[in-house]
Amino acid sequence: MTAAGSLVGRGVRGVAWFVRGVLREDAYERYLEHEASHGRRPTDPGVLTEREFWRDRTDRQDHAPEGRCC
Amino acid sequence: MADRSWAGADRSGGGGVLEQDPDLPPVAVDPDVLEAEHRRWTPVRIAVWTAIALLGGVAWVVIAIVRGETVNAIWFVFAAVCTYLIAYRFYSRYIERHLLRPDDRRATPAEYKADGKDYVATDRRVLFGHHFAAIAGAGPLVGPVLAAQMGYLPGTIWIIVGVVLAGAVQDYMVLFFSMRRGGRSLGQMARDELGVIGGTAALLATLVIMIIIVAILALVVVNALAESPWGVFSVSMTIPIALFMGCYLRFFRPGKVAEVSVIGFVLLLAAIVGGGVIAETAWGADLFTLDKVTIAWGIVVYGFVAAVLPVWLLLAPRDYLSTFMKIGTIVMLAVAIVLVRPVLEVPALSEFAANGQGPVVAGSLFPFLFVTIACGALSGFHALIASGTTPKLVEKERQTRLIGYGGMLMESFVAIMALVAALSIDRGIYFAMNASGAATGGTVEGAVAFVNGLGLAGVDLTPEMLTQTAEDVGEESIVSRTGGAPTLSVGLAHIMQQVVGGSGMMAFWYHFAIMFEALFILTAVDAGTRVARFMLQDSIGNVVPRFKDTSWRPGAWLATAVMVGAWGAVLLMGVTDPLGGINTLFPLFGIANQLLAAIALAVCMAIVAKQGTFRYLWVVVLPLAFATAVTVTASLEKIFSPVPAIGYFAQHRAFRDALDAGETSFGTATSVEAMRAVVRNTMIQGVLSIVFVTLTVVVILTAVAAVWRSFRRRAATSAEDPPAPSRLYAPAGLVTTPAEKALEAQWLEHQAARPRVRTGHR
Numbered sequence: 001m002t003a004a005g006s007l008v009g010r011g012v013r014g015v016a017w018f019v020r021g022v023l024r025e026d027a028y029e030r031y032l033e034h035e036a037s038h039g040r041r042p043t044d045p046g047v048l049t050e051r052e053f054w055r056d057r058t059d060r061q062d063h064a065p066e067g068r069c070c
Numbered sequence: 071m072a073d074r075s076w077a078g079a080d081r082s083g084g085g086g087v088l089e090q091d092p093d094l095p096p097v098a099v100d101p102d103v104l105e106a107e108h109r110r111w112t113p114v115r116i117a118v119w120t121a122i123a124l125l126g127g128v129a130w131v132v133i134a135i136v137r138g139e140t141v142n143a144i145w146f147v148f149a150a151v152c153t154y155l156i157a158y159r160f161y162s163r164y165i166e167r168h169l170l171r172p173d174d175r176r177a178t179p180a181e182y183k184a185d186g187k188d189y190v191a192t193d194r195r196v197l198f199g200h201h202f203a204a205i206a207g208a209g210p211l212v213g214p215v216l217a218a219q220m221g222y223l224p225g226t227i228w229i230i231v232g233v234v235l236a237g238a239v240q241d242y243m244v245l246f247f248s249m250r251r252g253g254r255s256l257g258q259m260a261r262d263e264l265g266v267i268g269g270t271a272a273l274l275a276t277l278v279i280m281i282i283i284v285a286i287l288a289l290v291v292v293n294a295l296a297e298s299p300w301g302v303f304s305v306s307m308t309i310p311i312a313l314f315m316g317c318y319l320r321f322f323r324p325g326k327v328a329e330v331s332v333i334g335f336v337l338l339l340a341a342i343v344g345g346g347v348i349a350e351t352a353w354g355a356d357l358f359t360l361d362k363v364t365i366a367w368g369i370v371v372y373g374f375v376a377a378v379l380p381v382w383l384l385l386a387p388r389d390y391l392s393t394f395m396k397i398g399t400i401v402m403l404a405v406a407i408v409l410v411r412p413v414l415e416v417p418a419l420s421e422f423a424a425n426g427q428g429p430v431v432a433g434s435l436f437p438f439l440f441v442t443i444a445c446g447a448l449s450g451f452h453a454l455i456a457s458g459t460t461p462k463l464v465e466k467e468r469q470t471r472l473i474g475y476g477g478m479l480m481e482s483f484v485a486i487m488a489l490v491a492a493l494s495i496d497r498g499i500y501f502a503m504n505a506s507g508a509a510t511g512g513t514v515e516g517a518v519a520f521v522n523g524l525g526l527a528g529v530d531l532t533p534e535m536l537t538q539t540a541e542d543v544g545e546e547s548i549v550s551r552t553g554g555a556p557t558l559s560v561g562l563a564h565i566m567q568q569v570v571g572g573s574g575m576m577a578f579w580y581h582f583a584i585m586f587e588a589l590f591i592l593t594a595v596d597a598g599t600r601v602a603r604f605m606l607q608d609s610i611g612n613v614v615p616r617f618k619d620t621s622w623r624p625g626a627w628l629a630t631a632v633m634v635g636a637w638g639a640v641l642l643m644g645v646t647d648p649l650g651g652i653n654t655l656f657p658l659f660g661i662a663n664q665l666l667a668a669i670a671l672a673v674c675m676a677i678v679a680k681q682g683t684f685r686y687l688w689v690v691v692l693p694l695a696f697a698t699a700v701t702v703t704a705s706l707e708k709i710f711s712p713v714p715a716i717g718y719f720a721q722h723r724a725f726r727d728a729l730d731a732g733e734t735s736f737g738t739a740t741s742v743e744a745m746r747a748v749v750r751n752t753m754i755q756g757v758l759s760i761v762f763v764t765l766t767v768v769v770i771l772t773a774v775a776a777v778w779r780s781f782r783r784r785a786a787t788s789a790e791d792p793p794a795p796s797r798l799y800a801p802a803g804l805v806t807t808p809a810e811k812a813l814e815a816q817w818l819e820h821q822a823a824r825p826r827v828r829t830g831h832r
Contacts, residue, residue, distance in 0.1 A: 016328075021196030022203060022397065023390055025327040027187075034186030054324040057187065058382035063620045064188075065381075065604060067454045068389065068597035070209035070283055070445055070663070 028053050088175045088795050095816040097796040098174030098466075099809045107807045108163070119159070126152025134223060137418070141222070143490045144411045150230050150486045154479040157234040162475040165239065168686045169678060170246045172467035177796040179252045179462055189253075191465040194472055194800065201460045201477045203393040205241070205452045206400070207590045209445025209663070210485035212290055212554035215492040215561075216656060217442040218500065219430040220423040222416050222493050224439050229489065232440070232447030233482035236693035240667055241452050242474035243674040243690065248457035249464050250790040256457040256670055257605070260769070262789045263676040268772030272669050275765035276454075277605050279662040281633065282758065283451065284598040285640035286659035287591045288373075292365045292645055293553035293652065294584050299358035300349035300544055302365070304581055305588045306358075307341035308388070309372070315387035330387070331394040338391065342581050346544055366645045369595070370638035376596040377603060377630045385596050392593040395586045403487050403562065410568045412494035421526065429505040429524070430552075431653050432715040437704040441660035446485025448697060450666025452478065454601075468802035476804075491561035492554075498522075498531030499539055499548070503557050506650025507550040508738035517549040544577030552652040559583035602633045643751050648744040649721075649737075658755060661704050665766045668697040672773035679777040682786035687777075698770060705763035709756060718756035725749045 020026055028050050035047050042049075048056060090097060129148035133141060166172060180191040192200070217225040248254055254262075257276060261269030295301045314337075315330045323329065348354035360368075376384050426434030431442050445451070456474060464470060492500070501524065502510065502517040510517040514533045521531045540548045543563055548556065563579035571578065604620060607629045611618030617625045644651040671694040678690055711717030714724045725748045728736040739745045799817050801810040 018196060018199060019394075019397075020328050021193060022199035023327045023331060023393060024200070025325065027190070028325050030190045030192075031186035034184055034190070037184075051324045054319065055382075058320075058380070058386050060187070061381040061386065065385075065597060065600040066204070066459050067451075067601045068392075068594045069205045069207045069449070069451045069455055070287055070591075070594055 027057065088173075088793055090175065090795055091797060094797060095799065095820050096813060097799045099807075099813055103809045104807070107809055119156075122152050122155050126156065133226060134418070140413045140415050142411055142413055143407055143494065146226060146486055146490050147407065149226070150483055153230050153234065154483070157238070158476060158479060161234060162238065162242065162471050165242065165475075165689055166468070166471050169683055169689055170243065170470075172246065172470060173793075174466050174468050174799070174802075175796055176467055177794040178249055178464045178467060179791070180464055181796055181798060182794040183252060183462075189462045191798065192463040194465060194469040194802070195804065197460065197463050197465070197469070198473050198477055199397065200463070201455070201473050202480050203396050204455045204459065205449070205477060206396055206481050206484055207445070207594050208287060208290065208555070208587050209449060209451070210481055211488045211558055211587060213443045213660065214446055214485045214489035215554035215558050216430050216504065216652075217439055218416070218489060218492045219420060219428040219504070220435055220439055221418050221420040222414060222489065223418040224423055224435055225443060225489055226486065228440060228443055229446045229482055229485045232443075233478055236667075236696065237448035237452075237482065238475040238478035239689060239693055240448065240450075240671055240674070241456050241478040242471060243678075244453045244670055245456040245461055245464075245474035246467075246470045247674065247677050249461035249467070249470060252791045253462040254457065256453045256673065259457065259677070259789075260669070260673050263673055263680065264769065264772040264776055268769050268776070271765045271768040271772070272673070273605070273609065275669060275762065275769065276666065277602060277609070278758070278761060278765070279450070279666050280598055280602045280605075281636045282640060282658055282662040284373075284595050284602070285637040285644065286655050288366070288369050288595055288637065288641045289644040289651060289655060290553040290555050291369065291588050291591045292362050292641070293551060294555040294559075294588065295360070295365050296362040297359055297547070298545055298584075299355045300345040300577075300581055301584050301588075302358040302360055303348050303354065304341045304345035304585050305592075307344070308338065308391070308585075308589055308592070309384070311337045311341065312384050312388040312391060315391065316383040319387065320382050327390055331390045334387070334391045335394055335398075338395075338585065342578060342585055345581060346577060349544070362645045363642070366638075366641050369592075370634060370641065372592070373595050373599050373638070374630060374634045377599040377634065378627060385600070388589070388593050388596065392589050395589055399586050400484055400487075403491070403565075404483075406565050406569045407487055407490055410565050412490065412565055414490070414493045415528070416493045416497055417527070427715070429501060429509055429520075429653070431656055433657065433704070433707065437700040437707070438657060440700040441657055441664060441704045443485070444660040444663045446482055446488070448664065448667050448693065449481075450663050450668070450670055453666065453670035465798070465800050466796070466802065469800070472803050488558055491565055492557050493561075495557070495561045495564055496535065497526065498529045499535060499560070500557060501526075501529070502531060502536055503548050503551050503560070504554075505550060506552055506653050508648060508650045510550045512547075512550050514547070514549060542573065542576045543580035545580075552650065555584060555587045559587070599630065599633050599637070603629045606633060640754075643754065646747060647751055648739040648748055649751075654751070654755065657704065657708065658758065661701050661708070661759070662762060664697050664701045665762050668694060668701055668766055669769045671697060672770045676773045676776040676780075677788075679780040680787055682780070682784070684781065694770075698766075701766065702763060705759050708759045709763075718752045718759060722749055722752035722756060725752070
């Protein structure tokens with residue numbers, strides 16, 4: 001019973017992880033990981049906050065559009 | 071053999087460059103071990119692959135040889151999936167081993183250029199979904215529907231065989247070569263490999279081709295929404311929904327993309343249901359029943375506004391919504407087809423395959439079948455995506471096979487499902503929906519007379535069938551709803567109502583399908599306009615440097631206006647065309663897309679030759695030669711054919727002569743004005759065909775010249791970025807091999823000891 005439950009739980013978490021990834025919702029986490037690999041913590045000066053990061057992201061897309069296919 | 075890929079990498083990079091950090095576990099599985107694993111044929115493995123081959127073989131026999139009255143759709147699924155599996159396991163691996171030779175010891179751009187923003191190493195499974203969502207759109211849904219007039223067999227063979235030997239090969243190679251060049255675009259690679267003339271021709275061709283593709287996609291939407299208050303309401307609601315989502319993400323909950331997509335999806339469903347209610351009311355029907363010209367102008371204005379507004383407000387949220395819908399509906403359709411297993415009552419090969427007089431799109435099987443199907447088997451547009459965002463996100467080199475080759479196989483599967491859905495509706499209804507308004511007169515009686523007059527075996531259309539279907543899907547009429555989208559929607563509604571909701575839900579499913587097709591297309595329209603605008607600004611910038619500054623408003627607005635004006639003019643031409651629009655313009659779309667594929671393959675050919683791998687050059691030459699033959703033949707027929715239905719200039723002359731003779735109506739044009747429109751439109755279409763084919767021939771010739779130079783020189787060179795040693799590891803495919811698993815475990819252990827180091831896999 002619990003084995004089946006944990007299997008379902010894993011499946012649901014897997015799907016959620018996949019959907020988040022495909023929609024690039026984890027972009028800020030990836031950014032922080034990148035900063036951490038250079039020894040910078042989220043609170044360090046020069047590291048964007050979540051809000052700043054997302055603004056910057058869409059604003060940069062203004063100048064570098066991604067194509068979408070037919 | 072096995073050590074060749076390592077030797078190859080060292081040759082290009084110089085010895086010792088890929089020296090690995092001794093403190094890290096290995097960053098790649100030893101190629102000898104991989105090769106041994108690949109070649110180890112355990113009894114279980116033999117049994118599995120024999121079963122796949124047998125099932126696929128039986129499915130192909132049922133589809134291609136057994137001639138019953140009907141054929142079950144499930145055989146299409148088996149034939150497709152088994153062929154994909156075999157092609158992926160053997161052919162893509164062959165390309166990997168001999169042609170591309172990825173080396174996991176080399177860092178990808180996502181690693182050596184990592185910035186946490188554009189260059190981010192992404193899990194292979196996520197990137198597969200992301201790449202697929204970027205390449206899939208309305209193309210593979212619409213093309214196969216139109217090609218269904220020739221029977222199910224030619225389309226099925228081309229979609230499956232074409233993807234294996236052409237489409238997936240192109241996507242895989244472009245992705246790999248772009249990744250090796252730090253994510254360079256196709257245009258830049260063309261300039262690097264083909265020189266100034268070839269590069270410029272490739273750039274110009276890409277620009278013109280994008281204009282045509284956007285225009286004709288927009289035409290598909292216009293045809294789906296004309297005289298449909300329900301469709302117009304629900305599709306126009308996507309704009310306020312996207313604006314709301316954009317503001318939500320900007321000001322309220324930044325980064326909560328999945329959450330806002332779910333909210334958007336619920337609102338979208340509400341818009342579809344609401345559309346049905348509003349279309350029933352007198353004021354709603356009055357307000358939202360729009361003719362084609364009005365809708366076309368609406369899309370032109372929308373296209374301009376969307377391309378100049380900031381991305382966060384409209385484009386980004388629309389894209390989230392479209393991605394969400396894309397993955398959801400495609401999975402839904404696959405499940406439904408497997409559950410319902412519709413029976414198709416269509417001949418394998420119809421009368422129109424040979425005589426070329428099909429009412430949907432004129433022209434004989436070769437070359438027009440290949441031109442019409444376009445995206446599902448080989449799509450040049452993908453080369454722009456595979457050399458855009460995706461190469462900047464690839465984590466390990468060997469993963470490009472899954473993402474590039476595998477991603478395109480998925481797209482082909484979407485095309486097969488679209489074909490099945492379109493074929494599952496009655497053949498008489500199919501032709502009534504897809505024959506141009508010029509042929510049917512747009513009336514039920516006219517359509518019945520026209521379709522029954524085609525003399526098709528087993529087709530007996532009655533007026534009740536058309537009025538009943540229209541009523542079922544909640545539309546005023548379904549006669550001459552050309553463009554493929556409405557036909558696919560009827561097919562999809564027919565299949566889905568058997569799973570969820572019964573016949574009472576058919577209207578909902580129909581408008582759901584129209585909605586997602588329109589959503590994909592409008593996303594492609596905004597993004598296409600924006601990309602084209604940047605390409606134009608960049609080109610003008612070579613003469614007037616100011617234009618290179620993309621934040622300079624007047625330049626941006628002017629370039630946008632030029633691009634929107636260009637595709638808007640083609641769109642309006644198609645909408646008002648007295649000959650019907652889709653049947654004259656769709657071939658131009660297909661030719662444009664396949665020409666772009668020929669350009670991409672020509673660039674790949676030049677790169678492969680430069681590496682010195684002449685023995686395996688045929689892998690690229692084969693699809694390139696075929697795409698060239700198809701597109702050049704189709705273009706020449708469009709330019710020189712004496713048959714007015716096929717040749718643009720033949721049609722042009724016929725109408726001009728009629729005008730000169732003082733006639734006031736000719737063929738389907740009922741006034742002098744309409745005749746003049748035909749004269750003008752055919753001239754524009756003919757000139758466009760000449761421009762396309764000339765530019766492409768220039769690109770291919772410069773590529774052949776580049777291959778010849780490489781052959782003479784015999785020394786391998788490359789424009790790749792210098793190799794950098796990788797510091798992370800991740801498996802390559804969806805299924806991990808024992809050696810990959812062992813190495814993954816080693817990395818997890820290492821990571822546990824030093825928690826700050828990211829391994830790049832979960």
